Amino acid sequence: MKKITVLIAITVLMTVNVIAQVPYKENAIIDKQTVPGYSIVLPDLDPAVVESALAEYIGAKSGKASGFAYYNNLNIPKIGTRNYDIYTKVVREGKKKDNKAKVYFVVTKGNMNPMDDAADFAEVANIKVYLEEFIPFANGHNVKQKISDLNKNLDKEQKKLSSALKQREKAQKKLEDMGKDISTRQTKVSDLQNELNKANTLLQQFKK
Numbered sequence: 001m002k003k004i005t006v007l008i009a010i011t012v013l014m015t016v017n018v019i020a021q022v023p024y025k026e027n028a029i030i031d032k033q034t035v036p037g038y039s040i041v042l043p044d045l046d047p048a049v050v051e052s053a054l055a056e057y058i059g060a061k062s063g064k065a066s067g068f069a070y071y072n073n074l075n076i077p078k079i080g081t082r083n084y085d086i087y088t089k090v091v092r093e094g095k096k097k098d099n100k101a102k103v104y105f106v107v108t109k110g111n112m113n114p115m116d117d118a119a120d121f122a123e124v125a126n127i128k129v130y131l132e133e134f135i136p137f138a139n140g141h142n143v144k145q146k147i148s149d150l151n152k153n154l155d156k157e158q159k160k161l162s163s164a165l166k167q168r169e170k171a172q173k174k175l176e177d178m179g180k181d182i183s184t185r186q187t188k189v190s191d192l193q194n195e196l197n198k199a200n201t202l203l204q205q206f207k208k
Helices: 002-020 047-058 121-207
Strands: 025-028 035-044 064-066 068-075 083-092 102-110
Touching: 025 083, 025 102, 035 121, 047 068, 047 083, 047 102, 047 121, 102 121
Parallel strands: none
Antiparallel strands: 025 035, 035 102, 064 068, 068 083, 083 102
16 A cells, blocks of 8 residues: 555656646746746756756857846747747746746747747747757756766865875974984984083093
């Protein structure tokens, strides 16, 4: 019974994740205008990572417009043959501990001329596919980012270790020098003691 419950829970979780990652229609307000677009939620991804992945995925320089990243007169063959104005925005969905990102994606035909579901059916379908293909790209970007962060931390730790080893070598050299100095001083003290003993012996002889 317990195994069945666990399987059901996993199935439900997978279903929720799949549904969450299906692009859905949602309006966005840009320059005080309501513009139709699409949104997609990516669970278990930090918004900053998703934003970085989206910029790399689109592969063009962007400006800013009403809090959105703005790509002017951009051609994306996967969507269609004409040039588009694209607006994107990544926000955190839910609480900070949820680590869930939501992407707003708006494509217009220029001058805020929205895509029409009927007239631009093929391009609208391509936009959905374009967003769906972004999901594995974002996950891959996240993995690469984690590897990069780990490598950076490793470099820092290696530098710390190298610095600690150098400090230890310096300390060891200092101890060796101090040991040599103490040995030299002990030899001098021993020599002086011998001379003093000889002088005392001669003095005792003169007294006799």
